Amino acid sequence: MRDFSRLYEALDATTSTNRKVQAMVDYFSTAPAADAAGAAWVLSGRRLKRLVGPAELRRWLCAESGLPAWLVEESYAAVGDLAETVGLLAAGRSDPGGADTELGLARWVEERLLGLRGLEAGEREEAVRRWWRALTPEAAFLLTKLLTGALRVGVSQTLVARALAEHAGLPRPVIVHRLMGDWTPSESFWRGLLDPETRSEDEARPYPFFLASPLETGEAGEPASLGDRQDWQAEWKWDGIRAQLVRRNEVYLWSRGEELITGVFPEVAERAAELPPGVVLDGELLAWKEGVLPFASLQRRLGRKRVSARLREEVPVLFLAYDLLELDGRDQRDLPLAERRRHLEALAGKFPAAIGLSPVLDADDWSALARSRAESRPRGVEGLMLKRLESAYGVGRRRGSWWKWKVDPWTVDAVMLYAQAGHGRRASLYTDYTFAVRHGDELVPVAKAYSGLEDREITELDRWIRRNTVERFGPVRAVRPEQVFELAFEGIAPSSRHKSGVALRFPRIARWRRDLGPADADTLDDVRKILEGSGG
Amino acid sequence: MPSHASLVRATPEGLYCAAGDFYVDPRRPVQRAVITHAHADHARRGSDSYLASETCLPLLRARLGADVPAEALAWGETVRLGDTRVSLHPAGHILGSSQVRIEHGGETWVVTGDFKRAPDPTCEPFEVVACDTLVTEATFALPVYRWPEPGQVAAAIFRWWEASRAEARPSVLFCYALGKAQRVLAELARFTDRPVYAHGAVMPLVELYREAGVAMLPVHPVDLKRRRGDWGGELVIAPPSAAGSPWMRRFAGASTGFCSGWMRVRGARRRRGYDRGFVLSDHADWPALVATVVDTGASRVLTTHGQDSALVRYLNESLDVEAESLGAPFPGAEGAAS
Numbered sequence: 001m002r003d004f005s006r007l008y009e010a011l012d013a014t015t016s017t018n019r020k021v022q023a024m025v026d027y028f029s030t031a032p033a034a035d036a037a038g039a040a041w042v043l044s045g046r047r048l049k050r051l052v053g054p055a056e057l058r059r060w061l062c063a064e065s066g067l068p069a070w071l072v073e074e075s076y077a078a079v080g081d082l083a084e085t086v087g088l089l090a091a092g093r094s095d096p097g098g099a100d101t102e103l104g105l106a107r108w109v110e111e112r113l114l115g116l117r118g119l120e121a122g123e124r125e126e127a128v129r130r131w132w133r134a135l136t137p138e139a140a141f142l143l144t145k146l147l148t149g150a151l152r153v154g155v156s157q158t159l160v161a162r163a164l165a166e167h168a169g170l171p172r173p174v175i176v177h178r179l180m181g182d183w184t185p186s187e188s189f190w191r192g193l194l195d196p197e198t199r200s201e202d203e204a205r206p207y208p209f210f211l212a213s214p215l216e217t218g219e220a221g222e223p224a225s226l227g228d229r230q231d232w233q234a235e236w237k238w239d240g241i242r243a244q245l246v247r248r249n250e251v252y253l254w255s256r257g258e259e260l261i262t263g264v265f266p267e268v269a270e271r272a273a274e275l276p277p278g279v280v281l282d283g284e285l286l287a288w289k290e291g292v293l294p295f296a297s298l299q300r301r302l303g304r305k306r307v308s309a310r311l312r313e314e315v316p317v318l319f320l321a322y323d324l325l326e327l328d329g330r331d332q333r334d335l336p337l338a339e340r341r342r343h344l345e346a347l348a349g350k351f352p353a354a355i356g357l358s359p360v361l362d363a364d365d366w367s368a369l370a371r372s373r374a375e376s377r378p379r380g381v382e383g384l385m386l387k388r389l390e391s392a393y394g395v396g397r398r399r400g401s402w403w404k405w406k407v408d409p410w411t412v413d414a415v416m417l418y419a420q421a422g423h424g425r426r427a428s429l430y431t432d433y434t435f436a437v438r439h440g441d442e443l444v445p446v447a448k449a450y451s452g453l454e455d456r457e458i459t460e461l462d463r464w465i466r467r468n469t470v471e472r473f474g475p476v477r478a479v480r481p482e483q484v485f486e487l488a489f490e491g492i493a494p495s496s497r498h499k500s501g502v503a504l505r506f507p508r509i510a511r512w513r514r515d516l517g518p519a520d521a522d523t524l525d526d527v528r529k530i531l532e533g534s535g536g
Numbered sequence: 537m538p539s540h541a542s543l544v545r546a547t548p549e550g551l552y553c554a555a556g557d558f559y560v561d562p563r564r565p566v567q568r569a570v571i572t573h574a575h576a577d578h579a580r581r582g583s584d585s586y587l588a589s590e591t592c593l594p595l596l597r598a599r600l601g602a603d604v605p606a607e608a609l610a611w612g613e614t615v616r617l618g619d620t621r622v623s624l625h626p627a628g629h630i631l632g633s634s635q636v637r638i639e640h641g642g643e644t645w646v647v648t649g650d651f652k653r654a655p656d657p658t659c660e661p662f663e664v665v666a667c668d669t670l671v672t673e674a675t676f677a678l679p680v681y682r683w684p685e686p687g688q689v690a691a692a693i694f695r696w697w698e699a700s701r702a703e704a705r706p707s708v709l710f711c712y713a714l715g716k717a718q719r720v721l722a723e724l725a726r727f728t729d730r731p732v733y734a735h736g737a738v739m740p741l742v743e744l745y746r747e748a749g750v751a752m753l754p755v756h757p758v759d760l761k762r763r764r765g766d767w768g769g770e771l772v773i774a775p776p777s778a779a780g781s782p783w784m785r786r787f788a789g790a791s792t793g794f795c796s797g798w799m800r801v802r803g804a805r806r807r808r809g810y811d812r813g814f815v816l817s818d819h820a821d822w823p824a825l826v827a828t829v830v831d832t833g834a835s836r837v838l839t840t841h842g843q844d845s846a847l848v849r850y851l852n853e854s855l856d857v858e859a860e861s862l863g864a865p866f867p868g869a870e871g872a873a874s
Binding site (some may be wrong): 068075078080084 | 809
């Protein structure tokens with residue numbers, strides 16, 4: 001735990017990507033294989049299933065620190081992170097630096113954390129509190145993060161892959177591919193990850209997704225900067241779930257977050273078995289009934305253990321393919337898009353129901369495409385995708401050959417009602433806000449938004465919030481309804497959480513409208529009109 | 537308010553003792569000011585007379601002018617002010633910092649000013665002064681603020697400097713110009729005798745500490761003619777206000793660190809954007825705040841500074857000590873923002 005804790009501190013102590021990569025390379029070169037695999041697993045954003053809930057954690061923390069519950073809560077509110085609060089209040093009370101600190105990450109996880117599952121409640125508490133006592137605050141913080149399945153490290157997958165590639169002396173895409181999907185950290189995984197030989201990859205393993213960058217267009221609204229229209233393939237940008245359909249011996253559906261979602265969309269998985277083996281498709285999962293349904297419908301299918309027959313009937317799902325990554329068991333990603341598309345269209349002749357082909361738009365110049373883009377909202381799509389016809393299918397976000405040309409967001413002027421302190425870098429600063437629109441004499445909440453303000457504005461607003469609090473509910477402050485913000489958002493969905501009955505999708509702060517007062521804010525009717533218009 | 541009269545109360549001018557007709561660390565000009573220490577938010581210009589400790593006096597003169605109408609008291613020496621007997625006792629915050637003990641009508645009050653109980657080679661150690669009512673600071677009044685041993689922090693600062701040296705990068709350490717800077721320079725002298733460079737705001741205060749007999753590393757002023765890139769491996773001490781200023785440009789590629797109790801919390805450190813945070817504070821941590829209440833035997837506690845509501849409630853509910861907040865008599869003492 002000590003070495004991993006040092007790695008974490010080293011990553012935390014710098015904003016330079018080169019230094020972060022160097023810190024990881026140093027760790028990978030010296031750590032035992034099992035620990036290195038464990039660290040790669042954690043650093044690439046994977047988590048243990050939660051072993052301890054927050055309520056339990058708080059109770060143990062009160063008992064261990066000997067502090068009253070209210071004081072633990074106040075401490076947590078000031079720190080902004082429960083695991084860090086544990087580190088600060090409960091760690092290092094016995095003798096930090098002993099055998100517990102020396103024990104490696106892999107054995108901590110295998111022998112101790114996972115061992116908690118078999119214990120009675122009292123034994124669990126005793127074990128965890130003993131660990132806290134024996135660890136430094138930093139290590140106790142990390143341990144608690146692992147326990148709650150919430151450890152986030154400030155490195156991207158790309159950076160982890162870069163460090164691993166450097167350590168292994170292999171090209172980054174090979175490492176990225178080997179890191180995809182579901183794997184358990186172990187010595188044998190680590191050996192396979194660093195293996196200089198190319199080998200047949202896992203049956204289920206997906207390819208790294210290639211991501212598009214947003215296209216900023218000038219006032220003309222035409223992507224003329226991209227050059228000749230004939231060099232580009234244009235498609236609708238679907239508002240669903242990006243997914244990869246892997247058909248080898250079996251069928252696997254992977255989300256972009258590398259979650260296996262085969263079971264969530266059984267109709268797609270069942271029919272995909274009719275595809276020839278050795279095919280991998282990149283595409284979008286959409287709720288579909290003679291046309292695309294709003295994202296809110298698709299959402300009903302998510303977060304369930306089992307999908308009922310009734311729900312399958314009410315919200316049928318279609319996988320709309322737009323790229324072909326593997327054919328006859330062979331990686332197609334280095335072929336130009338034009339060629340991949342030809343193979344994809346040929347294969348589409350054999351597509352079973354529940355799998356479709358995303359059409360290519362044939363508008364023959366940029367201004368005609370701009371007109372198509374203008375039709376996006378009534379069609380239920382988010383805009384256009386522009387993909388260079390000669391481009392290979394890359395890894396991650398690489399600017400230049402895939403662009404998303406989204407429709408402009410809607411905006412609404414809303415009043416801030418509540419504020420809550422943020423987490424991590426924003427702990428103890430009020431950065432999470434709830435916004436409302438006018439409805440008669442009332443203000444009704446329609447959105448929570450976190451981002452969009454500059455640091456300077458956040459600090460200023462934080463001061464304003466502290467001075468203008470009218471009521472406190474735990475960590476939440478109700479503020480004087482005076483500050484108006486322009487929110488940008490992508491859509492509107494019915495909501496049971498907000499009293500207004502609607503919730504904005506992907507809301508973010510576009511501008512602080514200091515020129516407006518609460519009476520100038522938009523009304524719920526204004527918002528509802530958008531909802532009607534969006535077909536939601 | 538409790539039934540018995542308040543010997544010391546909060547007024548717009550600052551903490552006021554009516555029986556002695558004097559103010560402690562007034563923020564506006566008054567007739568008689570008792571100054572706990574020379575930090576700018578405690579020692580202000582314009583009063584008719586000042587009373588401070590003997591070791592505080594040179595710092596007070598440096599800050600308020602050589603002709604400031606100030607008198608010094610030796611530690612523990614008693615002076616009669618109005619109907620009160622007043623004496624000063626070391627507070628351990630910075631050189632010359634004092635607690636003010638006030639005796640009147642058979643009752644004893646102690647105003648701690650800013651204080652700490654951790655060891656500090658640059659100032660007189662905190663003295664426990666028995667009292668009935670304790671007026672205590674409460675800057676870091678949450679149990680998450682528990683200081684590591686200062687020697688360990690100094691070792692960490694030295695390791696950080698060594699690591700930057702190995703990469704030929706400058707290390708710029710931000711800390712308050714009065715007190716913290718000298719404490720760091722004194723602590724580091726246990727590891728090395730290499731010279732350190734200091735911002736112009738720090739230099740004269742280092743000299744005053746040396747004159748008071750405090751041993752510190754040799755310090756050179758930052759030579760403004762030296763060029764960018766010439767600073768590899770050097771340690772530079774600067775006040776926090778220099779962060780992000782054009783002055784910093786010469787230290788291109790520097791690793792930056794900040795010495796403060798606030799660095800105990802990760803979010804606070806990350807928000808400020810320093811590479812390293814070193815938990816080294818000149819204030820009392822939570823255990824020290826609570827211990828001081830117990831050690832003084834005070835039956836009543838009034839708090840000043842910062843986020844004191846948790847301490848007040850804790851003392852009342854868990855320690856059964858009558859406690860209440862005096863509000864924040866010093867502007868800018870709102871805690872979370874500083």
